Amino acid sequence: METINILFCGTGGQGILTASEIVGRAAMFDGYHAKKSEVHGMAQRGGSVESHLRLGKEVFSPIIEKAQADFLVSFHKGEHDRMADMLKKDGVDLLNEFLQADKDISDKKYINTYMLGVLSRYLDLTEESWLKAMTEVFKGKNTEKNFEIFRAARANKH
Amino acid sequence: MNTKNIKFLSGNEALAQGAWEAGVKFAASYPGTPATEILESFTQYKEIDAQWSVNEKVAFEVALGASFAGVRSIYSSKHVGLNVAMDPLMTSMYSGINAGFVVVTADEPGMHSSQNEQDSRLIAKFAKAPLLEPCSPSETKKFIKTAFEISEQFDTPVIFRMTTRVSHTKENVELEERTEKEQKKFEINPPKYVMVPANAYKKHIALEEKLIKLQEYSENSALNVAELKDNELGIVCDGVTYLYVKEKYPNASVLKLGMVYPFPDKKIKEFASKVKKVAVVEESEPFIEEHLLQMGIKCFGKHYTYRVGELKPENIKDVIEGNPKTDYPGPSRKPVLCPGCPHRAVFVALRKSKVTVSGDIGCYTLGSLPPLAALHSTICMGASVTIFESFSRYIGHEKTVGVLGDSTFVHSGITGLINAAYNKGKGVLLILDNGTTGMTGAQPNPATGVTAKGEKTKKLDLAAICKVCGADHVEVVDLSSESIDIKLKELLPKDQLSVLIVRYSLCKLIDRTKLPAPKFDAGKCKKCYMCVSVDCPAIFKNESGDIQLNMELCAGCDVCVAMCKFGALTSAKKDTNRL
Numbered sequence: 035m036e037t038i039n040i041l042f043c044g045t046g047g048q049g050i051l052t053a054s055e056i057v058g059r060a061a062m063f064d065g066y067h068a069k070k071s072e073v074h075g076m077a078q079r080g081g082s083v084e085s086h087l088r089l090g091k092e093v094f095s096p097i098i099e100k101a102q103a104d105f106l107v108s109f110h111k112g113e114h115d116r117m118a119d120m121l122k123k124d125g126v127d128l129l130n131e132f133l134q135a136d137k138d139i140s141d142k143k144y145i146n147t148y149m150l151g152v153l154s155r156y157l158d159l160t161e162e163s164w165l166k167a168m169t170e171v172f173k174g175k176n177t178e179k180n181f182e183i184f185r186a187a188r189a190n191k192h
Numbered sequence: 193m194n195t196k197n198i199k200f201l202s203g204n205e206a207l208a209q210g211a212w213e214a215g216v217k218f219a220a221s222y223p224g225t226p227a228t229e230i231l232e233s234f235t236q237y238k239e240i241d242a243q244w245s246v247n248e249k250v251a252f253e254v255a256l257g258a259s260f261a262g263v264r265s266i267y268s269s270k271h272v273g274l275n276v277a278m279d280p281l282m283t284s285m286y287s288g289i290n291a292g293f294v295v296v297t298a299d300e301p302g303m304h305s306s307q308n309e310q311d312s313r314l315i316a317k318f319a320k321a322p323l324l325e326p327c328s329p330s331e332t333k334k335f336i337k338t339a340f341e342i343s344e345q346f347d348t349p350v351i352f353r354m355t356t357r358v359s360h361t362k363e364n365v366e367l368e369e370r371t372e373k374e375q376k377k378f379e380i381n382p383p384k385y386v387m388v389p390a391n392a393y394k395k396h397i398a399l400e401e402k403l404i405k406l407q408e409y410s411e412n413s414a415l416n417v418a419e420l421k422d423n424e425l426g427i428v429c430d431g432v433t434y435l436y437v438k439e440k441y442p443n444a445s446v447l448k449l450g451m452v453y454p455f456p457d458k459k460i461k462e463f464a465s466k467v468k469k470v471a472v473v474e475e476s477e478p479f480i481e482e483h484l485l486q487m488g489i490k491c492f493g494k495h496y497t498y499r500v501g502e503l504k505p506e507n508i509k510d511v512i513e514g515n516p517k518t519d520y521p522g523p524s525r526k527p528v529l530c531p532g533c534p535h536r537a538v539f540v541a542l543r544k545s546k547v548t549v550s551g552d553i554g555c556y557t558l559g560s561l562p563p564l565a566a567l568h569s570t571i572c573m574g575a576s577v578t579i580f581e582s583f584s585r586y587i588g589h590e591k592t593v594g595v596l597g598d599s600t601f602v603h604s605g606i607t608g609l610i611n612a613a614y615n616k617g618k619g620v621l622l623i624l625d626n627g628t629t630g631m632t633g634a635q636p637n638p639a640t641g642v643t644a645k646g647e648k649t650k651k652l653d654l655a656a657i658c659k660v661c662g663a664d665h666v667e668v669v670d671l672s673s674e675s676i677d678i679k680l681k682e683l684l685p686k687d688q689l690s691v692l693i694v695r696y697s698l699c700k701l702i703d704r705t706k707l708p709a710p711k712f713d714a715g716k717c718k719k720c721y722m723c724v725s726v727d728c729p730a731i732f733k734n735e736s737g738d739i740q741l742n743m744e745l746c747a748g749c750d751v752c753v754a755m756c757k758f759g760a761l762t763s764a765k766k767d768t769n770r771l
């Protein structure tokens with residue numbers, strides 16, 4: 035596959051790094067080269083968080099170039115607007131899906147799993163790898179519930 | 193692809209893995225972004241004795257001692273941490289090592305969580321140390337093994353430079369087996385290990401000769417690779433910039449320096465002769481560029497404005513063409529203390545007492561930002577105490593306070609306190625004892641009584657040590673902004689050196705318990721916004737100007753409740769009235 039650039043953004047404590055970690059591992063399990071990059075800012079909670087994820091045959095730069103993100107996965111409207119210029123002209127913006135999830139899902143810790151399900155519709159990665167990556171990263175915590183949410187979001191083709 | 197031995201590792205994790213494979217037995221560090229996870233990873237290997245040291249100088253010396261004693265050993269810290277360890281670094285270059293010894297420094301171009309963006313490559317030149325610099329996690333794992341070989345082959349510490357984009361990038365990394373190294377014998381050898389003038393003079397001569405040999409090594413080493421393609425443009429680069437160059441100039445000829453110092457002059461000359469235009473792409477200082485110019489090679493380097501901040505792929509063209517930097521970072525969300533952070537109440541109290549506050553490095557540095565704005569100087573680790581000594585002398589001890597955390601106090605505040613006591617300093621020093629090293633993600637320190645490996649150990653008694661340092665009055669106080677307030681009022685006018693240890697306040701990274709969020713009665717709210725002035729991400733003014741609580745984030749510390757004079761915010765806790 036051509037290199038795919040996915041930019042995750044939001045604020046500290048929302049599980050953004052976890053989400054991008056899962057996609058990275060899933061891609062790796064499917065034999066792709068994955069690179070994920072982020073910076074650790076001053077604030078432990080509530081500060082800006084962005085994670086750059088690039089998947090492909092051979093990935094060079096660990097960070098996404100301006101206006102080259104194929105996907106913008108935001109967990110925060112303000113952060114989305116701040117990062118919007120990173121998205122490609124014809125890139126996929128998943129803000130509406132997040133806003134919807136934020137309304138529908140009462141337990142906020144599952145929003146990232148839901149967003150992974152949404153993202154998975156666009157990526158050519160096997161379900162097996164997704165589940166394996168989730169199991170590893172969530173360390174077996176609430177596995178069934180996470181799978182359920184992931185599968186529901188993944189199946190909801192639009 | 194065989195996934196059996198492949199893991200998704202960060203540069204820091206890959207570094208630890210590579211060092212483990214190289215048979216390392218000892219690792220020492222002090223936490224600091226972006227280096228923290230290196231030591232954290234080392235603690236996961238049972239063959240490695242890994243320690244958080246009290247500070248970087250101590251970490252360096254303990255690690256060097258392990259090398260002298262005959263085991264492969266590694267030091268790691270952030271870039272400014274190496275400043276603290278400069279003294280042993282400089283002279284260990286003269287003495288050399290016994291078993292392999294690598295000095296890892298993680299630089300932070302862009303200062304995401306640092307007080308400056310110094311370039312450690314200059315330290316290598318200053319110290320006369322070989323310096324290796326990988327571009328990615330998988331290369332980190334490979335290079336760190338070579339670093340140990342170079343160290344033993346040339347009897348020298350090797351500086352290993354990471355940067356944020358290498359440390360905090362993850363990628364597929366192939367794991368290999370560990371090669372055990374037998375402990376070497378420590379031979380009594382004063383001319384080597386005792387750096388008195390006569391011995392050191394000879395060692396300096398030997399060091400200069402060693403550098404020439406290291407340069408020969410650099411010429412022939414696979415660490416420095418020339419990829420010859422298009423002869424119109426040749427780019428010399430190092431570290432992560434190599435990857436940006438590959439991305440943006442896939443057809444250019446590239447000389448990638450993995451061993452940046454000593455420079456492989458012949459290789460550089462040969463490369464330059466094969467291309468029409470030579471450009472240097474490097475982050476931070478024009479280290480490579482200046483060397484090329486010194487060698488008489490006409491090359492294009494970046495505009496001076498690009499010495500500031502990180503390089504990004506989209507900047508490479510500008511860099512090669514010498515255009516000035518235009519993309520300064522936009523406003524990101526202001527960093528704030530966590531909801532429920534114990535420091536918040538202290539800064540609310542300090543703001544109220546209107547004192548001049550010398551601060552330090554830690555989460556509490558965030559207390560400098562408005563609306564708290566109750567911390568007025570930050571320079572480096574431990575400087576709160578020493579600057580406080582002078583503030584109290586010249587501004588007045590009744591008007592100044594020094595503030596630092598438990599870990600920072602142990603790092604280098606103790607010496608300042610002894611100095612203040614010895615030199616008859618007065619005033620109030622506040623130690624915020626939250627039982628961890630919060631800013632870097634909650635590492636243990638001597639005052640927590642737990643080691644890096646999670647084992648129980650001797651616990652440093654902060655109150656007792658302040659007493660023996662010479663403080664006239666040491667008091668451990670409870671956390672609630674009111675009591676700190678009252679204490680400050682009582683202690684500030686006194687003609688004595690006081691230390692207030694604010695305790696029982698666990699960092700939210702460790703203590704994730706949440707107390708019920710305060711109750712908000714919109715009918716009583718007068719919109720004075722005093723509650724918002726505590727700068728907690730869980731309470732804010734929404735678009736229509738109303739007060740809103742984020743129940744997900746709120747930890748129920750009630751600091752905002754204490755600010756409300758109109759009874760609109762009330763504690764949800766019935767029996768207890770504080771955290």
Ligand code: SF4
Pocket residue numbers: 078079528529530532533534535555556626630631698699700701
């Ligand atoms: S990490 Fe701990 S010390 Fe730092 S802001 Fe959060 S609660 Fe406070």
Ligand code: SF4
Pocket residue numbers: 716717718719720721722723724739755756757758759760761
């Ligand atoms: S402090 Fe009380 S009255 Fe003032 S804005 Fe906050 S809730 Fe309303």
Ligand code: SF4
Pocket residue numbers: 531532709710726728729730731741745746747748749750751752753
């Ligand atoms: S009680 Fe107030 S200050 Fe404390 S965490 Fe909740 S909103 Fe923030």
